[in-house]
Amino acid sequence: MDFKVFDVILVGSGISGLYAALNLDERLNILMLSKRELTLNNSALAQGGIAAVLDKENDSFELHIKDTLIAGNYKNDMDHLKILVEQGPVDVRNLKNFGVEFDTNEQGNVNLTLEGGHSRRRIAHHKDTTGFEIETRLIEGVLKLRNVTVVDNSVLTRMDKKDDYFLAEVLHNGKYHYYAAKNTVLATGGIGRVYNYTTNSAIATGDGIQFAYNMGAKIKNISYIQFHPTAFADKNSRESFLISEAVRGEGAYLLNCKGERFMLKYEPERKELAPRDVVSGCILKESKRLNSTDFFLDISHKDSDYVKNRFPMIYQKVLEKGFDMAKEPIPIFPCQHYLMGGIDVDLNSESTINGLYAAGECSHTGVHGQNRLASNSLLEALVFSRLAAEDINRKVQEIDNAKQVSYEFSSPEGKKIPKGVRTEIRSIMQEAFFVEPHYDECISGLVRVKELMSLFDDNIYQIDRDYVEARSITTLAYLILSEIKERFEKGHDK
Ligand SMILES: Cc1cc2nc3c(=O)[nH]c(=O)nc-3n(C[C@H](O)[C@H](O)[C@H](O)COP(=O)(O)OP(=O)(O)OC[C@H]3O[C@@H](n4cnc5c(N)ncnc54)[C@H](O)[C@@H]3O)c2cc1C
Structure with a gap:
């Protein structure tokens, strides 16, 4: 070749x-x-x-x-x-x-x-x-x-x-x-x-x-892995639209399903501007306490023209989803954001x-x-x-x-990788480690991820984008869950 x-x-x-x-x-x-x-x-x-x-x-x-x-x-x-x-x-x-x-x-x-x-x-x-x-x-x-x-x-x-x-x-x-x-x-x-x-x-x-x-x-x-506290809450979309931290930087409040500013209770000093992991963790605690996943970001107390001018793209996107952020709170929930x-x-x-x-x-x-x-x-x-x-x-x-x-290089030709690998990995990861890792789900998830990893040992599949992406996310899940297991075993997460 x-x-x-x-x-x-x-x-x-x-x-x-x-x-x-x-x-x-x-x-x-x-x-x-x-x-x-x-x-x-x-x-x-x-x-x-x-x-x-x-x-x-x-x-x-x-x-x-x-x-x-x-x-x-x-x-x-x-x-x-x-x-x-x-x-x-x-x-x-x-x-x-x-x-x-x-x-x-x-x-x-x-x-x-x-x-x-x-x-x-x-x-x-x-x-x-x-x-x-x-x-x-x-x-x-x-x-x-x-x-x-x-x-x-x-x-x-x-x-x-x-x-x-x-x-x-x-x-x-x-x-x-x-x-x-x-x-x-x-x-x-x-x-x-x-x-x-x-x-x-x-x-x-x-x-x-x-x-x-x-x-x-x-x-x-x-x-x-960083989970951002304020993604627009839309369970029907894989790519969650981010509501920038800058909105909280400019004074937005976080509200629970009862309309209460719960961050005042968990973080009286830093309030909504505590670091992301802290805010995401507070949302999950409050969610468990109230048995509700309904949370909101509210900047409607600020001047409406200022909000529209400072955040034109966010304003427009959220409007398309049916909310006028200059006038009303918008639904949010944490989601994966950064590595x-x-x-x-x-x-x-x-x-x-x-x-x-x-x-x-x-x-x-x-x-x-x-x-x-x-x-x-x-x-x-x-x-x-x-x-x-x-x-x-x-x-x-x-x-x-x-x-x-x-150099010698093996052929990339073969049959298509089976469908569903990526979907399965995503649900394993969502269960095992979302904001915080859960030991039992991490261990059972890792067993299944290892089985899926063996798919890539055989040289029978077509090496195309589907294959590469399935291989990548399976490998990443394997690496993440293995590291968490090690952290648990060393007592870092207990
Ligand atoms: C919604 C959102 C908002 C953010 N806001 C901020 C912010 O305000 N400030 C901030 O500091 N950070 C922010 N971040 C994080 C920041 O944007 C990213 O960390 C940073 O841009 C990553 O840049 P990158 O060049 O490493 O990767 P990317 O910009 O993601 O580029 C990756 C590139 O790799 C290519 N690639 C991947 N795999 C292959 C392959 N197999 N073959 C060929 N090409 C490949 C892709 O095509 C792409 O061109 C935000 C992230 C998101 C998602």
């Missing part, structure tokens, strides 16, 4: 993949893959904004670090965290060079907002569509680069390392294509589709983590496999600890994808002159 050689294979067109491409040396020949359209990813869905110390008069690195440590339950990696906070403001300012616009105040300074867990206003935002603004401007920048070949709707179906080369099989327009590179950056995003209810986009099946795990890379803290763990990386974003980098949500830098502080993930995506690019730039002294290399 012949593999076409590139200097770098970048998997993912979210903010981490794009920013890596923009920071790689222009002499390098780069292949960028995107499983679906370029903007179908978690980056484009980010609403609230990006956290950074941009106003040194009212904020400091120490405070940003302190807030992140508190949210992360002090399980954060200090070296990575210092880099994030201290280098982040430069990357956020650099976004302007690609045309990204943030909301500004009357003096023309970036208008910083507040979100849960932040002790200062430090969130730069573009109304309530910050991710889409950054994503689309960075795409414009990457598409101008002549050294980057961007292929959308191209699924990385298999990856292996032979000698110094990462060998990639890619399914595009019904045909398999084969590529090789000595450096690969996995920027494949989150794992939300392991759950029934998630805010994540359809691509979030954890493919990069599965490939890295199967190549032998270290995966860390994969059971550190703190992933492919373990060093300070240059390199995994435990030489030449294999990971950036963004699929990586584990340790900056978030056990729970992510709001708006720190776009910052992490920027800072650590740039560091991956800079490390590759340093290492690749000589451009690979080989145009193609040849």
Whole structure:
């Protein structure tokens, strides 16, 4: 089998993949893959904004670090965290060079907002569509680069390392294509589709983590999963629409089915702005106490025009679902939102496999600890994808002159993977670990997940997108439940 050689294979067109491409040396020949359209990813869905110390008069690195440590339950990696906070403001300012616009105040300074867990206003935002603004401007920048070949709707179906080369099989327009590179950056995003209810986009099946795990890379803290307290409550939709934390930052209340502000009882100091895991946990406690899943977010006491202008996209989406948030409370419930763990990386974003980098949500830098502080993930995506690019730039002294290399690779042809694997995994995960892990369900779930894992030992199935996604979410469920079992056995969750 012949593999076409590139200097770098970048998997993912979210903010981490794009920013890596923009920071790689222009002499390098780069292949960028995107499983679906370029903007179908978690980056484009980010609403609230990006956290950074941009106003040194009212904020400091120490405070940003302190807030992140508190949210992360002090399980954060200090070296990575210092880099994030201290280098982040430069990357956020650099976004302007690609045309990204943030909301500004009357003096023309970036208008910083507040979100849960932040002790200062430090969130730069573009109304309530910050991710889409950054994503689309960075795409414009990457598409101008002549050294980057961007292929959308191209699924990385298999990856292996032979000698110094990462060998990639890619399914595009019904045909398999084969590529090789000595450096690969996995920027494949989150794992939300392991759950029934998630805010994540359809691509979030954890493919990069599965490939890295199967190549032998270290995966860390994969059971550190964040459940957002305020997704629009709609049991008929797989992708739950997020109601940004910024709505609570601007003064919204959380109400139970009796119309009471229950957070005052559980968290008298931080109230609705306690970190996400705390608020999600309080909702579940209150739900159990009242035997009701009806919860509401209410910002109707604020000026109606202000609400519509500050949150135009959220306002419109919620209106389409039948609620006028400027006038009435809207139904919410927690759902899966973010993964703190992933492919373990060093300070240059390199995994435990030489030449294999990971950036963004699929990586584990340790900056978030056990729970992510709001708006720190776009910052992490920027800072650590740039560091991956800079490390590759340093290492690749000589451009690979080989145009193609040849290796044995088994055929991807076969019969279709049986239907229902993904549905079964989702219901196992929803039962076993939603906001909090349940020991018995985790143990019984793990037994079944192990049985399903054996499906992928046989080389009889067609290796297409269905296969890859089923394999990824099964592998992720296996890794998450195994880690929880270990945590229970060590007494961490008792
Ligand atoms: C609704 C929502 C709101 C959010 N709001 C905020 C916020 O306000 N602030 C904040 O900091 N964070 C926020 N986040 C989190 C943040 O958006 C993400 O963590 C971040 O954007 C992840 O970026 P990424 O580049 O790692 O992954 P993504 O943007 O998800 O990109 C992943 C890419 O990998 C590609 N890919 C995956 N598998 C394959 C494969 N097999 N083959 C080829 N390509 C593949 C996909 O096609 C996609 O292009 C939010 C997340 C969601 C879901």
